[in-house]
Amino acid sequence: MRITIIGSGYVGLVTGACFAEFGFKVTSVDNDKNKIESLKGGQIPIYEPGLESLVRYGQTTGRLSFTTDLKTSVIEADVVMIAVGTPARRGDGFADLSYVFKATEEIAESLNGYTVVVTKSTVPVGTCRKVAEIIEQKRPDLKRGVHFDVASNPEFLREGSAISDFMRPDRVVVGTDSNAAKEVLAKLYRPLYLIETPIVFTSIETSELIKYASNGFLAMKIAFINQMADLCEKAGADVQDLARGIGLDGRIGRKFLNAGPGYGGSCFPKDTLALSKTAHDLGAPVTLIDAVVSSNDARKKAMAKKVLDDII
Ligand SMILES: NC(=O)c1ccc[n+]([C@@H]2O[C@H](COP(=O)([O-])OP(=O)(O)OC[C@H]3O[C@@H](n4cnc5c(N)ncnc54)[C@H](O)[C@@H]3O)[C@@H](O)[C@H]2O)c1
Numbered sequence: 001m002r003i004t005i006i007g008s009g010y011v012g013l014v015t016g017a018c019f020a021e022f023g024f025k026v027t028s029v030d031n032d033k034n035k036i037e038s039l040k041g042g043q044i045p046i047y048e049p050g051l052e053s054l055v056r057y058g059q060t061t062g063r064l065s066f067t068t069d070l071k072t073s074v075i076e077a078d079v080v081m082i083a084v085g086t087p088a089r090r091g092d093g094f095a096d097l098s099y100v101f102k103a104t105e106e107i108a109e110s111l112n113g114y115t116v117v118v119t120k121s122t123v124p125v126g127t128c129r130k131v132a133e134i135i136e137q138k139r140p141d142l143k144r145g146v147h148f149d150v151a152s153n154p155e156f157l158r159e160g161s162a163i164s165d166f167m168r169p170d171r172v173v174v175g176t177d178s179n180a181a182k183e184v185l186a187k188l189y190r191p192l193y194l195i196e197t198p199i200v201f202t203s204i205e206t207s208e209l210i211k212y213a214s215n216g217f218l219a220m221k222i223a224f225i226n227q228m229a230d231l232c233e234k235a236g237a238d239v240q241d242l243a244r245g246i247g248l249d250g251r252i253g254r255k256f257l258n259a260g261p262g263y264g265g266s267c268f269p270k271d272t273l274a275l276s277k278t279a280h281d282l283g284a285p286v287t288l289i290d291a292v293v294s295s296n297d298a299r300k301k302a303m304a305k306k307v308l309d310d311i312i
Pocket of ligand 1: 099122
């Protein structure tokens, strides 16, 4: 089975290198020529433990290759994964889907033979169906369910432990309404069956929401412990002991209970905003997430002010 991954950024690169390690033939595509040239020369543009050697090994075995030629790589593929960026849109904080839709149009032009088009990027609920619509509009000769199918397969890897997160994940989530696509995705993740990884098959919409619900929940834990830290300070209590005291309860868990300056990074801020916006748009506001977003913003502002005050 041949896999083509559109986008050789953090997620695309890790996913490609790991699927090549599973034994599949993977083509990693990017429209950034410099990035592809560096990758061909064995230079990895990001630091991630274990990634460089995995990429080199994939290249040596001939199972992993890099190209800017999206057309040829899509023609040859059985599975095309979209792993382009989905940054926060200016103004309203919703996910900017322009890269996903642009990539979809390019993919549509070259689809050939039954192909499963998979969204690996973090995309709001409804996006995967929109991807199918774009393909149908662009290629009226192609019939969904016959010539192509779509599936949602969000990624949960963490920067710093991305390879082991991919190779030994807590779970894999796949959303599709097609049995053929389900079979293809099950084949892709077969190596993980051997280590008894739960593969959660759901509807497309559920899969898309699982990704946002996961990040929203983790962000909520961070916002919670930060508010508890403020309360501890006023009450003369120790937030680290408190975190240990509650985290040892298996229902709560110890992770994501480190009080600090508020969450940041490339995913939580944009994903919480996008979840909040989606929920409002659909008329089912998740007000807990709205509160998390404003509490985190307030925390970051207060922390920045404290740093400035300390300097002055
Ligand atoms: N970074 C993470 O830890 C992480 C974890 C889980 C999920 N995600 C999600 O995965 C997605 C990708 O994130 P990332 O951090 O890998 O992004 P990134 O910005 O590092 O990489 C995206 C790549 O896609 C390329 N690209 C864009 N449009 C293209 C096109 N039409 N054709 C070919 N290449 C194209 C860009 O040049 C870039 O190299 C996002 O939706 C993100 O939210 C990220």
